[in-house]
Amino acid sequence: MSFCSDAIAQDYIAPCKYNNLLLPQIQKENKKDSRNVITNRFIYFVSPDTIDLPFIDDFSKASLNSNFPYINHFTDTVLASGACVEDLGYLTENQRFMLDTSYSYFYDLANKRIDSVPQDPVIVNIYSGNNCLESNPLSISVYPEFYNRYIFDTMSGKAIDSIFVGASDTVYSDTIIRTTTIFFAAVSSAGFWMDQRAYINNTLAVNQPSIGVATLDGLDEYGMPYQEGNATATSDVLTSKPIDLSGFVNADSVYFSFLYQSAGNGDKPDDIDSLILEFKDIRTNKWSRVWNVGGADVTNLTVFNAASIHLKEPILLADPDFFFDGFQFRFRRIGSLAGNNDHWHIDYVQLDANRQNNQPIADIALFQDIPSILKRYTLIPRDHFSSADLIDTINVPVKNLANNSALAPWDASANEIITMTNLSSQTGANLSFQPGSNILTRIIQPASYTLPAAGGDKIIIRTEFNTAPTSTNLIDCNDTTFSDQVFENTYAYDDGSAERAYGLEGIGIKRFAYRFVFNQPDTLVAVQVHFTNVIENVENLIFNINIWERIGKDFVINPVDKMLYSSTNKKPIYVDSINGYATFVLNDADSLLLVNDTVFIGWSQSDERNIEIGYDVNSTKGYNNMFIFTNGSWKPSTVSVIGSPMIRAIVDNYDGYTTSVNNPIKPNTDPASVYPNPAIDYLNIKHGLDGNFTIRIIDISGKILITESNTSSIDISELSSGIYVIQLESSKGELFNARFSKFK
Known part of the structure; x- marks a missing residue:
């Protein structure tokens, strides 16, 4: 005889680990892999223009540096975002490099033989910051990829034919740096900032002074954690472009001011966390801390506080000097590196002359x-x-x-x-x-x-x-x-932004149901879910998608659940999938799921880990439609933070592609990759698949634009500029997604 115990479940709200609105952008280019080496697919070299006063930004419009620079060329050392180059002498935007010494081959007419000379290396300095100010950067020598001239005219010494060295000897091999393309870029004259690690939004702050704030958190510019684990260190920074402050003196009354808030709708920084403001000092060419606030210093998490700094001429030789052409400032966050937490929000950053301390902001907004x-x-x-x-x-x-x-x-x-x-x-x-x-x-x-x-x-x-x-x-x-x-084909309670994460904890089988009431009868064809983990990655957690016509939530009449559909062996698919939502198409049902009016969409799990669904605290419309199964019966949710889980119902004419796998298959250990990225006309595919396979090009809305089979190159010349997903499906049902950018 066996016994089954009912679940003792509790739902809860926690900070998000990922930012679903940033992840659909181009995938992270600079990261550390398991061997702790730099793996750069692209290195962006930028040449900033100096800007003049006044400097005023309230983040109500896009003002950060773009990740998609236009191509420009430089032959000397340039200031770089993330990396610097010395002795650069290449004028092609498609130069490739290798780690080992490369050689130029020629025919020696005197000795009647093929000979070679080593090519000079290019020194790449990898900096942890954004302005190449560290004294001991990681320096890597790379060598230009070369032509191996293997057929020569013995009379003239000229090469008749040539080939590239094989891919196994170039940057595609397992070397310390992998670079296929270097993009040289001039920073746009529009905007005020060098980097884009800050998250510009209007959902995480509370009572913001104007539309838009810059949020510093534990996520990089692509919405991914800087580092797994419990480390506390510098993460997000917000760095200004160089500013011309030459010629200013004390009598000009130059003030720097800004507004800041801790937490808001987000996560409260811990006591050891801090927000730091630094100015660049021309005398040392280093950052000088001029202001900071700690997590323990802020008790009111719903107001914006004002800060003001008076810039003065140095008196002593050791005093910092900020009045020069090329002055910069930056905000720096110290906190958790592991997620969308420890939030600081910044607004109304202003630097100008003829001001006074704590001067009111003359703006209607x-x-x-x-x-x-x-x-x-x-x-x-x-x-x-x-x-x-x-x-x-x-x-x-x-x-x-x-x-x-x-x-x-x-x-x-x-x-x-x-x-x-x-x-x-x-x-x-x-x-x-x-x-x-x-x-x-x-x-x-x-x-x-x-x-x-x-x-x-x-x-x-x-x-x-x-x-x-x-x-x-x-x-x-x-x-x-x-x-x-x-208005298209979706019922939703959320606005697409996940400020928190929602999940179930407890023992036994846990169930969640989300009520939707349709305006008219229709066919339910898919369910969309935004997954975000908080404590750990649970991509191997198995759960069931359940759809009920009714649940026995304290019904006096007929307190029995009526299940319409259940799909087993599902796994969380994180938000770097298409558009931030995993789409589960209900295509294995025995019959169409016709919904007359009310339907409950949810999941069940026996795994004790928390599945973590995105939770939108700016929309409260779904809160009264949340139910959990605990102690043998259905009860309304008891979470204290009012909001809406990010689960959506798709009806009738959905023509996108499912991102689910009905029967989990062991993933291929040789994932797909594409190059060049960004691409213009053709996209090449590198993979380890055996047998037949299908290729799909999908836009960020989930629509399939191109379908091909068994090819290593796809013509994308007709696609508009933007971000796309290429999906490979093997004959065994294995799926691989890679993201790429298309330029005209």
């Missing part, structure tokens, strides 16, 4: 995104949408940071942007700020929108709000905000 215009969901399928789904009103707050008298005209509009159809236009009396009234609110009325005519598989409604302050307007770009409401 919008500081909240326009939320979803829907009542119950953030996404509704196109065919299910009606005017009854529109929320009656939306409050749009406008903030006067100077707290003085000011006027600001305003207007609002709604347009279907595919057909360019106007749905609504609003205007009203000016916003009239008086001292003491620093926030005023205007109302948008989505319920009054004139809906577009029926037809089409997709519509996008853009709601926009604009202000035009007549005075007190330091920054123009924070005077407008908009949101796009997409």
Whole structure:
């Protein structure tokens, strides 16, 4: 006889380990592998332009350095983001290198033989920082790949034919540095920053002064942890471009100021964590710490604090000197390297002359995104949408940071942007700020929108709000905000941003159910889930996807679960898959899953580890639809943080590709790789697959654009510029994904 025990389950919320909005970008290029050596697929050399005062950024628009530089060429040592090059003499953007000494071959007419001479090395200095200031960087000598001239004209000595040295002898071999392409780039004259490790967002902070903050956390610019484990060290930095401060003196009253917040919607920094501000000193060419705050110093996690530093001429020889052409500053975070935690948020960074300590910010700004215009969901399928789904009103707050008298005209509009159809236009009396009234609110009325005519598989409604302050307007770009409401084939409660992670803990079989109520009967064809782990990688955790018509959640009548579908042997697929969501297509059901109105989507697991689903704390619409099975019955969720798990229902006409594997297969130990990356016309594929295989090119929405079989090169010339996934499927069902960028 055997006995089964019911689960004693508890759901909980924790910080995220990954950032799902950053991971769909190009995969990380510079990282350390298991042998602790640098493996660079690309090295970006940048040449920054010096900018003039004033320096003002509130992060309401893109101002970080791009990861996709345009090609430029330099022949001398240049300042680099992540690496420096010395004695560089190559003018081709496609130069390849190898670790061992390379030789140039020639025919020696005097001795009637083929001879060779060694080529000079290129010295690559790998720096841990962004400005090549460390005194002891890791230096690597690499040699240009060479032509092996193996047929010569013995009369003239000229080469008749030539071949490249084989791939096993070049950078593709198991060497300390792997480089296929070097991109030389001039930093865009737009923007203020050298790097892009900070995460620009409007979801992690609370009560932000304006739209957009720069968040420093334990994730790199690609949304991945810097390092697994419990290490605490420098991670995110935010470094300015060089600034011309030459000629300034004390009488110019040059001040640097900014606003900062600890935690907000994110994770509170630990007591030993800190946020540091450093200025570059021309006398030492090193960073000088001018300000810092520790995790223990901040108790209010929902306000922005002000900091101000007065730049002065040096008095003593040992004093730092900041008044020079090429001055830079940087914010540096010390905290956990292992995840999306220990958050610091920065706003309104300002450096200018003729200022004073703690001077008010003379700006009128919008500081909240326009939320979803829907009542119950953030996404509704196109065919299910009606005017009854529109929320009656939306409050749009406008903030006067100077707290003085000011006027600001305003207007609002709604347009279907595919057909360019106007749905609504609003205007009203000016916003009239008086001292003491620093926030005023205007109302948008989505319920009054004139809906577009029926037809089409997709519509996008853009709601926009604009202000035009007549005075007190330091920054123009924070005077407008908009949101796009997409109607296609999805029901969702979340907005696509995971501030926390949701999971179950406890013994026995644990179950979670998420209630969706369809507006009309339809076929459920797929489930999307955003996975993010907190404590450990659980990609080998086995769970079941369950879909119920009803669950016995304290029902007085018929308290029995009715299962519609169950798919076993699933594994978490982390958010570096397509678009941040793993898509599980319900294609092995015996019959179509017709949903009349209510359906519960969830999972069950016996593994004691936590599966960790993304949790959106900015949308509360899913909270009252969360249920867990504990102590033998279904109960509403008891988590204290109100939000929405990132699980979505796909109906009817989904034509994307599943990212699930019905029966887990041992992964191939020789994964696929592609080159060149970025590519322009053709993409070459390197893999270790035996037998037949299928290749798919997929865009970030999950749509399959190209399908080929058994080839090592694909024509991508017709693709638009952007980021894509190439997926290889073997005859055994093994799947391999690689990400690449396409340039025109």
